[in-house]
Amino acid sequence: MPHAISPEPTTEPSDAVLPDAPASDAPSDPADMSGDDTAAPVLGAAESDKENRLEDMFDTDSDDDEFSSSAAKAEPSTTKPAQSGKFSDPGIMKAFYQRLFPYRQLFQWLNHSPVPTIDFKHREFAFTLSNDAYIRYESFASADLLRKQCIELLPSRFEIGPVYSTNPRERKTLRKKSAFRPLAKELVFDIDMTDYDEIRTCCTGAQICPKCWSFITMAVKVVDVALRDDFGFKHILWVYSGRRGAHAWVCDRRAREMDDQKRRSVAGYLELLKGGDGRGKKVNIKRPLHPHLQRSLKILRAHFQTDILAEQNPWEEDEKAAHLLDLLPDKALTAALRKKWDSAPHRASTSKWADIDALAATGVADKLDATQLKEAKQDILLEYTYPRLDAEVSKKLNHLLKSPFCVHPGTGRVCVPIDVAKVEDFDPFEVPTVTQLLDQIDEWDKEHVKAEEGEAENDEAGGAGKEQEKEKKLQDWEKTNLRPYVEYFRSFVNELLKDEKTAKREREEGGDPMEF
Amino acid sequence: MIRQDFGLRVDPKRRSNLSAKQRQWGEPEWQQQDYAHRLNFYTVPPTADISLEEFEEWAIARLKVLSELESCAFRNRSPEETATYMAPILEKHLPLHSNSSRSSTLQGERKKDHFSHFILRLAFSSTEDLRKRYARLETQLFRLRYKDDDTRERQAFIDSCDDLKWEKVGDEEKRELSQELKDATPGGLGPGRRFEDESWFKVDWERVPELVESRRVFLKRGMAYVPSREQSSLVVAEFTRRLDQALELTARAIPRLDEDDRLTPILHHLSQSFTAPDTAYSTADALPGTLQPHAANIDSLSQHFPLCMSHLHKTLRQNSHLKHFGRLQYTLFLKGLGLSLEDCIIFWRKSFRLITDEKFAKEYRYNIRHSYGDVGGDANRRGRGYTPYSCQKLLTEALPGPGQAHGCPYRTFSPDNLIPLLQGMGVQDQSVLKGVREDVGKQRYHIACNRVFEYAHKKEIKRAKDDFGWGIAELDTISHPNTYFKRSFMLKHLGEEVPKGEKMDTD
Numbered sequence A: 001m002p003h004a005i006s007p008e009p010t011t012e013p014s015d016a017v018l019p020d021a022p023a024s025d026a027p028s029d030p031a032d033m034s035g036d037d038t039a040a041p042v043l044g045a046a047e048s049d050k051e052n053r054l055e056d057m058f059d060t061d062s063d064d065d066e067f068s069s070s071a072a073k074a075e076p077s078t079t080k081p082a083q084s085g086k087f088s089d090p091g092i093m094k095a096f097y098q099r100l101f102p103y104r105q106l107f108q109w110l111n112h113s114p115v116p117t118i119d120f121k122h123r124e125f126a127f128t129l130s131n132d133a134y135i136r137y138e139s140f141a142s143a144d145l146l147r148k149q150c151i152e153l154l155p156s157r158f159e160i161g162p163v164y165s166t167n168p169r170e171r172k173t174l175r176k177k178s179a180f181r182p183l184a185k186e187l188v189f190d191i192d193m194t195d196y197d198e199i200r201t202c203c204t205g206a207q208i209c210p211k212c213w214s215f216i217t218m219a220v221k222v223v224d225v226a227l228r229d230d231f232g233f234k235h236i237l238w239v240y241s242g243r244r245g246a247h248a249w250v251c252d253r254r255a256r257e258m259d260d261q262k263r264r265s266v267a268g269y270l271e272l273l274k275g276g277d278g279r280g281k282k283v284n285i286k287r288p289l290h291p292h293l294q295r296s297l298k299i300l301r302a303h304f305q306t307d308i309l310a311e312q313n314p315w316e317e318d319e320k321a322a323h324l325l326d327l328l329p330d331k332a333l334t335a336a337l338r339k340k341w342d343s344a345p346h347r348a349s350t351s352k353w354a355d356i357d358a359l360a361a362t363g364v365a366d367k368l369d370a371t372q373l374k375e376a377k378q379d380i381l382l383e384y385t386y387p388r389l390d391a392e393v394s395k396k397l398n399h400l401l402k403s404p405f406c407v408h409p410g411t412g413r414v415c416v417p418i419d420v421a422k423v424e425d426f427d428p429f430e431v432p433t434v435t436q437l438l439d440q441i442d443e444w445d446k447e448h449v450k451a452e453e454g455e456a457e458n459d460e461a462g463g464a465g466k467e468q469e470k471e472k473k474l475q476d477w478e479k480t481n482l483r484p485y486v487e488y489f490r491s492f493v494n495e496l497l498k499d500e501k502t503a504k505r506e507r508e509e510g511g512d513p514m515e516f
Numbered sequence B: 001m002i003r004q005d006f007g008l009r010v011d012p013k014r015r016s017n018l019s020a021k022q023r024q025w026g027e028p029e030w031q032q033q034d035y036a037h038r039l040n041f042y043t044v045p046p047t048a049d050i051s052l053e054e055f056e057e058w059a060i061a062r063l064k065v066l067s068e069l070e071s072c073a074f075r076n077r078s079p080e081e082t083a084t085y086m087a088p089i090l091e092k093h094l095p096l097h098s099n100s101s102r103s104s105t106l107q108g109e110r111k112k113d114h115f116s117h118f119i120l121r122l123a124f125s126s127t128e129d130l131r132k133r134y135a136r137l138e139t140q141l142f143r144l145r146y147k148d149d150d151t152r153e154r155q156a157f158i159d160s161c162d163d164l165k166w167e168k169v170g171d172e173e174k175r176e177l178s179q180e181l182k183d184a185t186p187g188g189l190g191p192g193r194r195f196e197d198e199s200w201f202k203v204d205w206e207r208v209p210e211l212v213e214s215r216r217v218f219l220k221r222g223m224a225y226v227p228s229r230e231q232s233s234l235v236v237a238e239f240t241r242r243l244d245q246a247l248e249l250t251a252r253a254i255p256r257l258d259e260d261d262r263l264t265p266i267l268h269h270l271s272q273s274f275t276a277p278d279t280a281y282s283t284a285d286a287l288p289g290t291l292q293p294h295a296a297n298i299d300s301l302s303q304h305f306p307l308c309m310s311h312l313h314k315t316l317r318q319n320s321h322l323k324h325f326g327r328l329q330y331t332l333f334l335k336g337l338g339l340s341l342e343d344c345i346i347f348w349r350k351s352f353r354l355i356t357d358e359k360f361a362k363e364y365r366y367n368i369r370h371s372y373g374d375v376g377g378d379a380n381r382r383g384r385g386y387t388p389y390s391c392q393k394l395l396t397e398a399l400p401g402p403g404q405a406h407g408c409p410y411r412t413f414s415p416d417n418l419i420p421l422l423q424g425m426g427v428q429d430q431s432v433l434k435g436v437r438e439d440v441g442k443q444r445y446h447i448a449c450n451r452v453f454e455y456a457h458k459k460e461i462k463r464a465k466d467d468f469g470w471g472i473a474e475l476d477t478i479s480h481p482n483t484y485f486k487r488s489f490m491l492k493h494l495g496e497e498v499p500k501g502e503k504m505d506t507d
């Protein structure tokens, strides 16, 4: 059974033309004709965008890195190559972009209004093609034109950048370079499991399992509450990155308009762990603990006993236990602990953690400073649980980040939104893959054709026609497990649009405090 | 437009005078502005008459002060050292006394300060780089003056500015949030200070990004609760914010300015003397004037080179030759160090041991001179030759072919060859090498280079931070080989006073 691939654009499903598409088939702006803008940029990309390439290299989304051409050599992927090849099959990608990708919701999300505004029209999109060519500074006058481009190029993924002061496609024609500058973009965060590799014992590299996914869950909880309660942001979209991480898009207008300095200060506020993979102490915080850290500690403590001590068992090995001892104060106490653990190899981390207080209580260390020990234990807890953000991603207004609902080329999973209210229940292994979704469309169509035939036989003249029409209106994603994710996204976007409308009205009435 | 707002215009009949323009919004008393405070937010443009000589002289005086301030940053002077160093310079070029000094020149000093600020604002608003640099230096100057201002006069100044009147946290809210407010104060309230005596302001967090970044304020629903003792950073932040905005406006108005007057060449000259040849490479990355490198000390300096340049240097020493692109990359780097053209030619002549003088003169000399802008077309000479390559440039060039050594080794070498190269440089730490491997695997070549730098200068960086007040600005991510060199050199010579004229081949 072949997958649900529409034969040719002429027979595209009826939902293909989006409500926000221009009235006629031909785009009003000739510069946006696909004949012009598909071939040329591919050739021109390497040459024309030299000045931006360095930035691109620095800014790559590490979650996908093992699939870029040169990095792939360095680190063998853990997924079977045959499988990863399957997901980037052009036929599959074509069906995905034709039938499943929720362009309309994406458009509304970025556009903040029902009719196309510069928020969408001047927004940079960047495409990574299956041959690893990278095309930057694409932009689209409507969701429909974005859709056309996706179907034409079949990118393995595409990224979303900032809204620019002028149309990114026209940046070369500007006389003054300064006329082309980034104006706004969501504040973004990237949490990736690679940053946890030194404390993760269950898996390595690109692999994840439910045990280590809890690192991401913890990070989402801590960052989300800080963004809401401390910074006052309301519209935060969390997105599964398709393999082993999550992205956050803070979409409030106030966040979108932040300059680099403000982005840096939010990132700095949230950043806690310093230092690389060495054995040194990574948490160096003064007391009293800042309210944000106290709250984080409270959230994380609930996970520490189970998700870290029991599941990760991080100090089972002698070498790892030595690191734990390094982090504790008082020589007498650490000596006593070392002695105890030496006599019981592979003692579980839960027991080792309990040993600390137990031995301290016996008075082996007569000079022990109880406060110092308590603080050291807090620091250790934070080192093993506190979010590890790829802060560079957050600091730059013009940083690009992979769009929600792209397909991860390695896993085939769709980068779906995560409902933060239910983040504990989110299971990355339940996220549908592109092939599953296409099967589900086929499945649905088959069943419904059957049902129709059955109905037609039973009731030649009855209400079947009506019923049929209703079903025809279903969009393909509605026939699949993608449905709840798109619906969640839609409600998220609706909330955002509501606020934008109020803000716009207030601005028009001259009462917006954000404008000077 | 701005110049009209600025109130300055050349009067053809009074050749050496600039007359104030009658402006519809100009209150009569503004003609003789009265400066009640020593500090100035420069929100109101000056309106009085000054001569063309004063115009230029005052601007140059302020420029001198700003340049000295900038050099303090390059030399990593602490705030206290800077204040000590700057005191006589300020007294000489731009004195500004307090009301309590009862100086008879008080109004004159303040007028000069006021005018010179606005003149330089015009001169430096043309490009974003200049604007940023000007705003940064003016902020430093303001901060310096703010700090040494008389406490009571400072408060009077703050009270006179409407924008600086921040909302005070009321008693009830203060009580409610008492724990949070205490906990958000780094190190607690301090000995002998009672919570009841402290007060807090409430502002949008965007107004105090630095305090937010370092978690020195309590945040709630987008508001930052700022302890009154942090008020100075709020005032300084407000100063910067206004200046940034004003510069932006000036920049937009500049193209509409009348070209045909005598201010334009002066303004142009002022900004020229402040402009670096290229934004990517700042002459600040050359060594201070007294530490000029010369043909004979490159070997000893090469210990401070980033991998890309030390690799070229080693290859040159091994083969007594470098191919074209390597030569170009290395020559420009040396030029960026401050090596003179003459010394650069001597350096290459001596390094190419195996060829004759004649061959050298014929095939190589010209290229070196060309890189320095000594020969070539007008544009090349005017631009003083090519700019030293940045990391970005090196990372986007075509990969070197066999026998070529140019480019960034983090990119051009396979990891298996890169690691031994680094080990040869003395990087033995396994975690660093592992980190480099990962960086390179992720194509984050410059991060790898920065990682190696931080490892190789670990001790010095700590010292620089602890004892010399180096901050983020001095230790930001390196993205230019010449910055790498400069920083390495400065770090290895922390706190050394290098006497004038001493050459640096002593290390």
Ligand SMILES: [Zn+2]
Pocket (backbone or CB within 6 Å): A202, A203, A207, A208, A209, A210, A211, A212, A213
């Ligand atoms: Zn795992």
